[in-house]
Amino acid sequence: MADTKIADAFVEFERVQKSYDGEVLVVKDLNLSIPKGEFLTMLGPSGSGKSTCLMMLAGFETATHGEIKIDGVSINNIPPHKRGIGMVFQNYALFPHMTIAENLSFPLEVRKIGKSEREAKVKRALDMVEMGDFGGRRPAQLSGGQQQRVALARALVFEPELVLMDEPLGALDKQLREKMQFEITHLAHELGITTVYVTHDQTEALTMSDRVAVFDDGRIQQIAPPDELYENPQNSFVAQFIGENNTLSGKVKSISGDQCVVVLDSGEEIDAMPVNVSEVGQRTTVSIRPERVEFDKSRLHADAHTLKAEVLEFIYMGDIFRTRLRVAGNDDFVIKSRNAPDQTRLKPGEQIEIGWLPEDCRALDA
Amino acid sequence: MSETTHTGPVLAADGTPLKKSLARALRVEKMRALLMIAPLLLFVMFSFIWPIGEMLFRSVDNREVGEVLPKTVAVLKDWDGTSGELPDETVYQAFTADMLVAIDAKQHTKLGRRLNFEKTGISSLFRKSGRKIKKLDLETDGPFKEALIKIDKKWGDVETWKAIQTHSVNYTNGYYLNAIDMQRTPEGVAVQSESKRIMMTLFKRTLWMSLVITGMCVLLGYPVAWILANLPARSANLLMILVLLPFWTSLLVRTSAWKVMLQQQGVINEVLVWLGLVATDDRLVIINNATGTVIAMTHILLPFMILPMYSVMQTIQPTYLRAAKSLGATNWTAFWRVYFPQSIPGIGAGSILVFILSIGYYITPEIVGGAKGVFISNRIAYHISISGNWGLAAALGAILLAAVLVLYWAYDKIVGIDNVKLG
Numbered sequence: 112m113a114d115t116k117i118a119d120a121f122v123e124f125e126r127v128q129k130s131y132d133g134e135v136l137v138v139k140d141l142n143l144s145i146p147k148g149e150f151l152t153m154l155g156p157s158g159s160g161k162s163t164c165l166m167m168l169a170g171f172e173t174a175t176h177g178e179i180k181i182d183g184v185s186i187n188n189i190p191p192h193k194r195g196i197g198m199v200f201q202n203y204a205l206f207p208h209m210t211i212a213e214n215l216s217f218p219l220e221v222r223k224i225g226k227s228e229r230e231a232k233v234k235r236a237l238d239m240v241e242m243g244d245f246g247g248r249r250p251a252q253l254s255g256g257q258q259q260r261v262a263l264a265r266a267l268v269f270e271p272e273l274v275l276m277d278e279p280l281g282a283l284d285k286q287l288r289e290k291m292q293f294e295i296t297h298l299a300h301e302l303g304i305t306t307v308y309v310t311h312d313q314t315e316a317l318t319m320s321d322r323v324a325v326f327d328d329g330r331i332q333q334i335a336p337p338d339e340l341y342e343n344p345q346n347s348f349v350a351q352f353i354g355e356n357n358t359l360s361g362k363v364k365s366i367s368g369d370q371c372v373v374v375l376d377s378g379e380e381i382d383a384m385p386v387n388v389s390e391v392g393q394r395t396t397v398s399i400r401p402e403r404v405e406f407d408k409s410r411l412h413a414d415a416h417t418l419k420a421e422v423l424e425f426i427y428m429g430d431i432f433r434t435r436l437r438v439a440g441n442d443d444f445v446i447k448s449r450n451a452p453d454q455t456r457l458k459p460g461e462q463i464e465i466g467w468l469p470e471d472c473r474a475l476d477a
Numbered sequence: 478m479s480e481t482t483h484t485g486p487v488l489a490a491d492g493t494p495l496k497k498s499l500a501r502a503l504r505v506e507k508m509r510a511l512l513m514i515a516p517l518l519l520f521v522m523f524s525f526i527w528p529i530g531e532m533l534f535r536s537v538d539n540r541e542v543g544e545v546l547p548k549t550v551a552v553l554k555d556w557d558g559t560s561g562e563l564p565d566e567t568v569y570q571a572f573t574a575d576m577l578v579a580i581d582a583k584q585h586t587k588l589g590r591r592l593n594f595e596k597t598g599i600s601s602l603f604r605k606s607g608r609k610i611k612k613l614d615l616e617t618d619g620p621f622k623e624a625l626i627k628i629d630k631k632w633g634d635v636e637t638w639k640a641i642q643t644h645s646v647n648y649t650n651g652y653y654l655n656a657i658d659m660q661r662t663p664e665g666v667a668v669q670s671e672s673k674r675i676m677m678t679l680f681k682r683t684l685w686m687s688l689v690i691t692g693m694c695v696l697l698g699y700p701v702a703w704i705l706a707n708l709p710a711r712s713a714n715l716l717m718i719l720v721l722l723p724f725w726t727s728l729l730v731r732t733s734a735w736k737v738m739l740q741q742q743g744v745i746n747e748v749l750v751w752l753g754l755v756a757t758d759d760r761l762v763i764i765n766n767a768t769g770t771v772i773a774m775t776h777i778l779l780p781f782m783i784l785p786m787y788s789v790m791q792t793i794q795p796t797y798l799r800a801a802k803s804l805g806a807t808n809w810t811a812f813w814r815v816y817f818p819q820s821i822p823g824i825g826a827g828s829i830l831v832f833i834l835s836i837g838y839y840i841t842p843e844i845v846g847g848a849k850g851v852f853i854s855n856r857i858a859y860h861i862s863i864s865g866n867w868g869l870a871a872a873l874g875a876i877l878l879a880a881v882l883v884l885y886w887a888y889d890k891i892v893g894i895d896n897v898k899l900g
Binding site for chain 2: 192194201204208
């Protein structure tokens with residue numbers, strides 16, 4: 112599942128492995144190329160190896176095997192302070208005994224940049240994150256969101272070409288997080304810096320990134336732009352992890368080109384698109400997004416397979432309706448429908464028939 | 478809600494003013510809290526505050542002379558000691574009268590001892606003359622000037638009377654003057670005679686050596702605290718036990734152990750001689766002097782430095798160092814600019830603790846300090862238990878107390894006591 116090599120790669124992981132105890136590999140054979148200027152997100156559950164990868168790139172962990180290159184140069188033996196990588200930490204790590212301006216000035220001072228230039232750069236960086244008036248304050252006097260901006264400004268003030276962010280928005284409330292997501296992406300693209308962003312929040316990954324690498328069990332399960340990841344998950348882990356998903360399990364009955372028929376364990380037949388099934392008779396998990404399920408027969412192909420469903424629960428969520436169904440013995444089958452004036456509101460106990468376009472139902476590994 | 482609309486005091490539900498009602502509700506809690514601390518409070522009052530107040534009062538209390546020789550002191554007021562002439566017969570007569578009362582009450586030797594602090598020899602003069610003055614009759618044996626000079630010719634010495642006159646005030650600054658190598662004389666305040674000048678040396682030595690000990694503790698304790706704070710919990714606990722181990726051994730035992738280690742035929746010297754680093758007739762003198770005191774006290778006070786430093790360092794997150802390095806700082810710069818400033822409150826707390834403990838230290842300097850390594854507290858102990866000059870001991874103690882308070886105040890001004898964290 113690792114990606115193919117990119118010719119103009121800026122950051123490269125080549126066959127990187129990492130083990131802490133000599134027994135278990137936390138990162139297993141990682142190959143990854145990131146072109147200049149890309150916003151790449153490493154997404155995965157905790158313990159999937161994504162943070163370890165970031166720390167190896169930053170230089171705080173050494174790779175057990177393999178090579179990490181920046182701009183074609185191996186950085187395995189370069190200490191962190193010489194890598195010139197900006198980094199934003201989960202808890203911001205703003206130095207509490209320094210003012211905001213001193214915090215920003217710190218990376219410039221250790222680079223022996225003159226005072227006047229330093230002040231100009233600090234001011235520019237603070238203005239960039241709209242914190243220009245806060246230079247004289249201490250980190251403890253700022254709110255979480257403000258500290259976040261300052262941390263970002265500090266990581267950018269020495270104009271690194273690569274910035275790493277380790278779950279930087281984890282401590283913020285939902286609204287602020289959404290605002291910051293937008294600001295960070297905006298800033299990263301405007302400055303043209305390469306960004307590696309680590310998160311376990313899939314919404315964050317989808318909304319911010321140029322590409323998302325989904326980590327699990329020390330491997331990249333899939334690396335793709337957000338829309339492709341959401342719509343064409345390559346295996347059931349990715350399908351489950353990104354967005355909401357309904358799964359049904361069964362056996363492949365027939366395959367013809369990019370369509371196949373799956374017999375569910377309950378005996379019913381459905382249309383699906385074969386993704387990583389290749390033989391008739393193979394066990395498979397099919398996955399369907401809740402918003403792609405149709406219960407209005409007029410919108411389906413005449414010859415499309417349909418399933419009987421019983422409405423169990425109807426939840427009004429404002430912009431959408433969320434309806435839980437029993438389908439082929441699965442009580443957690445969810446469909447989402449837009450709250451429009453002509454939308455049908457299903458009632459619990461109602462018997463309906465549901466179906467979907469074959470390309471929306473993906474037959475994945477079991 | 479209607480209470481908020483009209484002016485005047487806010488009323489509780491039953492119509493009493495809310496403030497009064499609140500005070501009543503809180504009074505029970507206050508009383509309970511007071512009752513709970515009462516045993517300790519009483520204990521501290523009677524066993525600590527009151528004796529200390531009593532002791533401090535002794536540093537100015539000088540009623541002894543006036544009480545034993547009331548008539549003498551009254552008539553001696555008019556005598557001009559600087560004239561070089563002996564006081565006249567009225568003084569001698571008053572003195573004999575006072576002495577006869579004092580001898581009956583056996584007070585005269587006590588007074589002699591008191592005046593002996595100021596002028597050597599007076600103690601024996603009072604004791605010896607006492608027996609003879611007892612036989613004098615106030616009605617028949619006058620004039621007493623000749624009689625007394627016949628008993629002991631020191632009664633014919635102007636200096637004796639000057640001593641009595643100078644130290645006859647009820648409240649004196651004499652002890653404090655003595656404590657800083659000065660003295661009261663009939664001519665006013667003067668510098669102590671050279672042979673008795675020892676206090677300032679001792680004060681300076683106490684302060685200087687306490688500073689050295691504090692410095693040594695910072696240097697030795699900082700890395701240990703750092704390792705403690707950065708080790709995984711299990712190893713840290715083990716190491717912590719090693720740090721605390723000295724606390725479980727008697728102070729006297731530890732100090733005596735240092736005596737074994739440091740003496741000329743001791744472990745350290747023997748090892749150095751065996752290694753050929755030191756000639757056998759040129760062994761290091763590292764005990765019974767300042768070096769011995771510094772070594773032993775640094776060891777004994779080290780845990781008091783490590784513990785506060787450790788508790789502060791524990792709160793410094795390792796991401797700060799990582800952040801500093803990611804921003805381009807070398808290991809040293811990251812430590813010095815980011816870690817060290819955040820650990821200063823711990824150093825401050827440890828330093829105050831160690832410094833204050835060490836300027837009042839007594840046992841260790843007494844055992845390993847010799848003549849060149851004793852502190853002012855050893856002098857205090859000497860005056861309490863050997864010379865019996867409690868007034869001087871009290872004055873020395875008061876000065877020490879004041880010095881600690883001044884240092885504490887200075888520290889608060891410079892570093893801020895809020896920055897001190899003990900845990």
